[in-house]
Amino acid sequence: MTAKKERTRALILETSYTLFAQHGFSKITMKDICDATNLSRGGLYSHFSSPQEIFETILEGLNQKDEMNFYQEMESGVAANVIMDRALLLMEREMASPQDSLSLAIYEYSGSVDANLMCHFNQSSEQKWAALIRYGIEGGEFYKVDIEELVRIILYSYQGVRMWSRIIPMTPDVFRSITSHIKKQLYRQKV
Amino acid sequence: MTAKKERTRALILETSYTLFAQHGFSKITMKDICDATNLSRGGLYSHFSSPQEIFETILEGLNQKDEMNFYQEMESGVAANVIMDRALLLMEREMASPQDSLSLAIYEYSGSVDANLMCHFNQSSEQKWAALIRYGIEGGEFYKVDIEELVRIILYSYQGVRMWSRIIPMTPDVFRSITSHIKKQLYRQKV
DNA sequence: ATATAAATAGACACGGGTGTCGATTTTTAA
DNA sequence: TTAAAAATCGACACCCGTGTCTATTTATAT
Numbered sequence A, B: 001m002t003a004k005k006e007r008t009r010a011l012i013l014e015t016s017y018t019l020f021a022q023h024g025f026s027k028i029t030m031k032d033i034c035d036a037t038n039l040s041r042g043g044l045y046s047h048f049s050s051p052q053e054i055f056e057t058i059l060e061g062l063n064q065k066d067e068m069n070f071y072q073e074m075e076s077g078v079a080a081n082v083i084m085d086r087a088l089l090l091m092e093r094e095m096a097s098p099q100d101s102l103s104l105a106i107y108e109y110s111g112s113v114d115a116n117l118m119c120h121f122n123q124s125s126e127q128k129w130a131a132l133i134r135y136g137i138e139g140g141e142f143y144k145v146d147i148e149e150l151v152r153i154i155l156y157s158y159q160g161v162r163m164w165s166r167i168i169p170m171t172p173d174v175f176r177s178i179t180s181h182i183k184k185q186l187y188r189q190k191v
Numbered sequence C: 001a002t003a004t005a006a007a008t009a010g011a012c013a014c015g016g017g018t019g020t021c022g023a024t025t026t027t028t029a030a
Numbered sequence D: 001t002t003a004a005a006a007a008t009c010g011a012c013a014c015c016c017g018t019g020t021c022t023a024t025t026t027a028t029a030t
Helices: A003-023 A030-037 A041-045 A051-064 A070-075 A080-096 A103-109 A115-138 A147-167 A172-186 B003-023 B030-037 B041-045 B051-064 B070-075 B080-096 B103-109 B115-138 B147-167 B172-186
Strands: none
Touching: A003 A030, A003 A051, A003 A103, A030 A041, A030 A051, A051 A103, A051 A115, A070 A080, A070 A115, A080 A115, A080 A147, A080 A172, A103 A147, A103 B103, A103 B147, A115 A147, A115 B147, A147 A172, A147 B103, A147 B115, A147 B147, A147 B172, A172 B147, B003 B030, B003 B051, B003 B103, B030 B041, B030 B051, B051 B103, B051 B115, B070 B080, B070 B115, B080 B115, B080 B147, B080 B172, B103 B147, B115 B147, B147 B172
């Protein structure tokens, strides 16, 4: 409500994001968040009443802003392979630092998660990539691939790598070989 | 040591496997395992002293037995696409029931997991699939694909799907589209 | 400046998991 | 069968996170 409350709320969300990204969902307690934010129990509880509530708020926030906005670039007439290159690079970056992403926390949370929220998240992501590929095909830049199939290969193979790269050390060439495969499927001219 | 102890130990491991597969790693307590096995605290603690120890023992056990033995079939001269078909089908089955696999638990456990154990697990899996693809190429059944690249696509895209299918409901056609993509990459004759 | 409301601190009792240890039961072997 | 050893039981004290509640501090508005 007030300015101060707003700032504290933002602090809690930011701090919790880091905690969830680093340690996953289950391990994080209200006490951890108290300690990390330097708030007392009372201070924290007046904003949120459980790690679950905090986590859901974070997820909703993520759902709002969309860091990779293909649509805008497509409308501006940017070449499909330029957009794709950039998007794949972003994916690689993300994979290289899995401890900054919520994927573990989301996965852990899956037991109690609101499936609708996740469904929507997933669908809008699939649609975005499908639109990009369709754009590339229509522009004659990409091969006429099975769009749905390739979207899934893209999303899930990166997802799988992101997961494993948290468990075992991975060299960038693993990420690159995924990217390379995708590009081979799409790009008519050699890369 | 004795027969009874051996049996109890096996019971603990089996029961815990189910618990970990269903609920992940972090949530499971020694008390849960006591309840599920109908052992008292003393009984359980005389075998294992933490969920972590139990989980590691389970992982080691999994590392021993290899349910998909390609090598044997390859030596028997079975056609590569027959082996591949069967293997992909197994993957699809596995994905359809993610609550039976330890993937969530392993992922959660990743903070404290023994990276060497996981590395070995992963490498032997990659090697196995690479050997199969090489076998198919040498036999003239498969296209001359980039083996390492395709192995990663196979392993990680299935992994990613397995993960998401725990979070959101997935129809079998998602699994099939992955399989379909792989077969297209490999099989010279239409499927 | 001061009254009012908002935000925070920190103590409290509670619940639940932990690890231990002596008593008890079951297994093993002579 | 019976004594020794092995395995299990279950109570106990302990620790830690929870959620609440009141006193106190800080912000807001007149």
